[in-house]
Amino acid sequence: MAEGRYIVVGGGLAGLMTVLKLAEAGKRVDVFSLVPVKRSHSVCAQGGINGAVNTKGQGDHPDIHVKDTLKGGDYLAEQPPVKGMCYAAPGIIYLLDRMGVTFNRTPEGFIDFRRFGGTLHHRTAFAGATTGQQLLYALDEQVRRHEVEGLVRKFEQWEYLGNVLDDDGACRGIVALDLRSMEVQAFPAEAVCLATGGPGVLFGRSTNSVINTGSAAARAFVEGALYANGEFVQVHPSAIPGDDKLRLMSESLRGEGGRIWVPSDGRPTDPVTGKRMPPRGEPWYFLEERYPHYGNLVPRDVGTREIFQVCREMGLGIGGRDAVYLDMTHIPPEVLTRKLGGVLEIYEKFRGVDPRFVPMEIFPGMHYSMGGLWVDYEADARGSIVPSPRNHATSVPGLYAAGECEYQYHGANRLGANSLLSCLYAGQLAGPAMALYARNGGKSAAAAPQAAFGRALLHWKDRFEGIRGMGGKENPWRIAGELGELMTESCTVVRENAKLRKALDAIDALSTRAGDVNVLDPGRAMNLSMAFVNQLRNMLELAKVIARGALLRDECRGSHDKPEFALPGPSTANPKDDPGFMARWKASGERWRKTTLARYTPQGPEIGYREVPTPILEPEPRHYD
């Protein structure tokens, strides 16, 4: 009997790497994507991809990359997968090089590396300032080759609706919607991988693409998959606000020497450090002053909090607004064009000002979800990942997840230029794991009970006929807009329990209103209103996971900052020298250094916690100077 097909949902970096690995093993793959895969959100990654290749004579090593990543995520990331990723990173960069990625070069013809946040090493390979685009195109080209050879079928402008689950709860395929015809169809598979990206649209305006609703991962959660660390949401320090979205201004701008400042108001000292402030009107480089070692390249959670503090608490934002300067004007314009052209062009196109000559005005914006579907891994006694069907498997047998829609690599805060890496590494693990699952005990899709497919298909046909008939008084896009404001207000930089409780009530109210929407469009072709009404319901479920996770986590860790539960700081420059602080820190860690696990119930998500094993690195207080 011919072996069946595999399904990958999502055509970004993680999805395409999963496809590539399966196709190279001779497997037949169906890839489903909302947009032609070449337009996936991976194109938005600007700055680069990390790998301790150590070609700069700085003594960099994958072990240092591991430590920077684990510390950057405040020891909440899963350690063996992080180790595997950091050790695989140089090979992944070389692989991309062989695919023809136009990485910037040194005069000797080697791949150039630049600095990024949360590390002191030049570890980030880059292709101008559109690295994600260039990486995605390389993968897209390789997958197209397999498409021509007949192993890969693309279903573009198709939307994943849900899984086909058999009587034992195993995933045997998916149900998908053809947006062109609005017809619902079921597809069998040996194994399914979700590589469906992050949930930026939950926050209304974010740096994410409009397709990043988180709907697919949310639906998998509703159907029984565990969701981990949902409350950890990265707010990037530098974005420019627009009417439709927030546009990212890459961390690589600071990696290449960009400086953050606000004009001083002439007060004598910085209330945080007690250091002298410059005279009134002079630039105050507050990150450099507060973090002499890391300066403008502190990790993102730290940078974002400092900008918030300077604007909201000290009132020093430019012109009293929510804005600080990101200044590149001291760097020669031709260097800027060569290394950062793509991102500077975005600023100039949208703000009408050339940032090579005028400092940019930026403010933090929602950027990335560290949390996502819970996935497993298998490691040996030394904490090294071994080939296994468990790698990247969700809690639903036969269902895998890779990329931003999964939680493993970034803990409480992701380091810049680790996301492209984690997507590719996840794909490298997920593809082979799916093949092993099918070989070792997964049930063949060919033998799948027809009843399960019939049931799933009927559910979704009914659901969409129901949506088509919705003639209520609410507009789905407005509800999403209100959800965005609510989530941005309650679940981004600073969190308060009182606000979070109110937010949860408000999400419930929005969910009720979402049941009374008007579908606005009865059309039977490319009816994006109908698709959105369905997505909205999933988005609301995910919003509950994020808000509830944030409410229950009474501590500060990485991106999750809840000042009412902040540990009183150490009295010494190095926290390890203050035994009192160390005792408080240890006790708090024992309570909270755990993975949050959310399980769906119709009454709202049920939250539990699970220990994070530390076979690689013992946690210590996170401290940057």
Next chain:
Amino acid sequence: MTKREPMPVPAHVELRVRRQDGPGLPSRVEVFRLPYRPNANVISCLQEIQRSPVTADGTPTTPVVWDCSCLEEVCGACTMIVNGGVRQACTALIDQLGGTVTLEPLSKFPLVRDLMVDRQRMFEALKRVRAWVPMDGSHDLGPGPRQSPRDQEWMYQLSTCMTCGCCLEACPQVNENSAFMGAAAVSQVRLFNGHPTGALHKAERLRALMSEDGVQGCGKAQNCVEVCPKGIPLTTSLAEMFRETTVQAIKDWVRREPSPGVRT
């Protein structure tokens, strides 16, 4: 410093949108009147219509259907005709367009609905010209060949092509009577033939460009390079590929290898 002069701020923006419910159905123009908002672009206006799908004369209608994703001009999705010119809708800022904005779908591609078209032919062209570096596999084989910063610079620029379709829309040779694949795919041949590993399979790509849909379809109107949002030197690519295919055809003729489109 290049600071653009802002136009006077209008109280309202008038959006005139060409709409069509599907292929082969009649088309119509709907007019929307939206309150002016600072920093608005065509996308945020269309989003406002989603939130309030009512035309200027108060008639309820369906939300406009259009293609978009990244809104940063790197994904290539939101190409449309804005005030008569082809471009991405995300970088079309209302402050630079004035009080009346007309939106139409691309005319050189099959219509899907409203402002959304099907650009699959561009991806098919990438298959035709084998626009990839052939690899033995994604296992670890060490680094790729070294390259000079100068080569990286021109190849990077070619590699920023986002398959947006502006060059095809603007090209007079892309029409119902011609099979011309357009400048985008031709330029990709130049990119992959320029890569040290890609060059090992140069002849295959050039032969693909010798077919009926290949580089000979170019009529040298030079519109493509004018409209490319990424400033890719498309006419240079076309000229170079024209020369290279000629050289390849002569080589093939000398070696008696069959070349499509070249009579021997």
